[in-house]
Amino acid sequence: MAKATKKQALGRGLSALLKDPENDIKSASDKNADKVVGNIVELEIEAIEVNPFQPRSNFNDQALRELATSIKELGVIQPITVRKLGFDSYQLVSGERRFRASKLVGLETIPAYIRIANDQESLEMALVENIQRQDLDPIEIALSYQRLIDEIQLTQERLSDRVGKKRSTIANYLRLLKLDPIIQTGMRDGFVSMGHGRALVNIDKKEEQLALYEKIVGQNLSVRDTERAVKEYQGKATGATKSTSKPPAVPSFAKEDIQKLTDYLSAKVDIKSSEKGKGKVTIPFNSQEEFLRIKKLIVGE
Structure with missing residues (x-):
């Protein structure tokens, strides 16, 4: 208990340091930066803005309320991560669910790690953090991978090293983005799984993808059933263009x-x-x- 009290007191002391205009820290080389950057600091929630680079766009209300109840009882166990924008101004890098849940229960402060980073570093931190720690749906993961490739200019090989996933795994997620948008939405909403999507992406024509997607949802087809249906479709498509020669x-x-x-x-x-x-x-x-x-x-x- 004494250790916890000491840690909380330290956080409050650092908070006071950040409130002092004469100690405004703008870079890692500034005076007292080593006391703040990388340490846990109690920050006022109102001083934190959400991250525009947040890859997660859907938050389950029930899960958020459950997290809020846990935070009300036990507090925020895992600190969020923020980057410093200006004097007493911060932007969320990771931990938006904890941030939202803390606001739900009316907390005025939240424990946070402070980072000093530019927008690109912030985007990369947010995307990698969410891919590794959050329960994103397959399309959100695929979009996060694509953004890392496009905006951070990572190759799939470097991305594989950065997120600790096999390159084939990353490739399988990225292929889902070739699905018709309606199917992508259905996957995000839980009507079909990633396994269904991996099977459907082997059909080139979007209208045929949609036709089979409707069949999957309407008849509650399993992934194996879907894979068989795709093979049947491919066999028929091949048969339609088959010549007299073998x-x-x-x-x-x-x-x-x-x-x-x-x-x-x-x-x-x-x-x-x-x-x-x-x-x-x-x-x-x-x-x-x-x-x-x-x-x-x-x-x-």
Whole structure:
């Protein structure tokens, strides 16, 4: 109990330091910065603004109320993280659920770690923190990955290192963004799972995706049922364009590797071979940017 009291007193002391205009800390090299940055400080909630880079857009009201009840009983166990904007002004980097729940129960202050970062660093911290710690839905995770790639200019390899996920896992999430927006919304709302989405993304035509999506929801199809339905659709699509000659088949030695190549390149890979063993690998692309991305993965340029 004595340790907890000492820690809280330290937080209040640092809060007083931050309230002193003569000790306004703007960078890590400023006087007393080492006493504040990285330490837990009790900040007034009204001095904190929400992060515009927050990747989470949906907050479950029931879960938020449950967290608020826990905070009312036990306090905020895990501090939030903020970055300093100006004198006695801060912006949330991570911990928005704790921040919102604390406001719900009427707390005036909240324990926080203070960081000094520019907007890009703040975005990266917010995205990586949320991917690792929050229960985001698959589309929110995919959008967070895409933002890290686009706005922080991370390659999938560097992103894999940064978030501690396999590159194939990241590729599987990013492929979900090729689904029709209606299906993406259905996934966010819990009507279908990521497994359903991974199966549906193998259908190129959006109208066919939607038709099968409606069937999944209407008939409560499992992921396995959906995968079978996608294979049936692909078989019919192939049959409609089949010529009188026997079409090239996927060679047995490559069957297990098609999905690996698809995941690695984030593009649908097709492998065909004749009876004599000659064949070809087809990798479609939809834009110059996608072509350059695939090229970089294959040749490293």
